[in-house]
Amino acid sequence: MAEPNGRVHAPRPASGAGSLRVGRLTKPHGLKGGLKVELFTDNPELRFVPGAEFHLQVPEGSPWFGRTITMRELRWFNESPVAFFAEVADRTAAESIVRAILWIDEQAVAEGEEEDAWYHHQLVGLDVVRDADEPGGAPVKLGVVAEVQHLPAQDLLVVTTDAGPVLVPFVTAIVPSVDIEAGVVRVTPPAGLFDASEAESDGTDGSARADGDRGSEHDDTAEPEPGGATGPSA
Incomplete structure (x- = not known):
């Protein structure tokens, strides 16, 4: 198909x-x-x-x-x-x-269970968070994992957010850690990936964020490598 x-x-x-x-x-x-x-x-x-x-x-x-x-x-x-x-x-x-x-x-x-391995269905329902804007602050919740898509090039996390679904490449550069017990997937998203959902959740206008405070916390985040492995698979 x-x-x-x-x-x-x-x-x-x-x-x-x-x-x-x-x-x-x-x-x-x-x-x-x-x-x-x-x-x-x-x-x-x-x-x-x-x-x-x-x-x-x-x-x-x-x-x-x-x-x-x-x-x-x-x-x-x-x-x-x-x-x-x-x-x-x-x-x-x-x-x-x-x-x-x-x-x-x-x-x-x-x-032979691996300590850091998960089943794909265990990721569904986990909270997706990024680091706080200020050091020592609480992580910012971006959404919830709704699905894991397995594509030939790489896996994608389908994250449900207030502004709609967001597709997140499941690579180490963007998804550095998964904590099944805590129910959390930590992400370091590149600029723009979650901008609309964050604007929706904080009540700001998406265009205003684009012109002004486009999440400085994203600016130095590594872009995904082409064809990166999934799980994150590193």
Whole structure:
């Protein structure tokens, strides 16, 4: 299914609500079916072991839709992980599965739970806050996470605000921390991302903010890196 911006939607595999994303296949490596992997885990030695089974998030029109693949071997070339799977025998097969997102089942997650890992559904309903305008002040609530969208390039948090939904790239530069127990997602948004919602909540006119006090707290915030990983995935 194509989205309005021309991107093809890749539905999440139906492998259980508690599944965890562990990587994305980025490009073929060599002629024997190797694939470079963007890791979404700090523990690849635990996740990418021979015999590990991965559910695939790919577009519905992909020949890999609804299938799983089995880990054969994970190697490192120039400090980059390269995965080999039983079902991917050559470069042609590898090219057909590029951009697939890898998921593991909840049972596999429970066997080796990572301290800083979350399930995507745990983020829904969390408050989204930024740091206070003044040192020592209370964090400023911007909205609530309504949904997590998994796109091929990066993940997006859909944040409900007083002025409407805001799409927040789920990258470390913008979402530096998530505290599930406290129910908070902390963001350092670039200038303009939440301006309309903040103007709505403080009763100011959006144009007045644009001409005057456009949130100086945002001015020195890093812009998202193109194609950044999600989770934040660093």
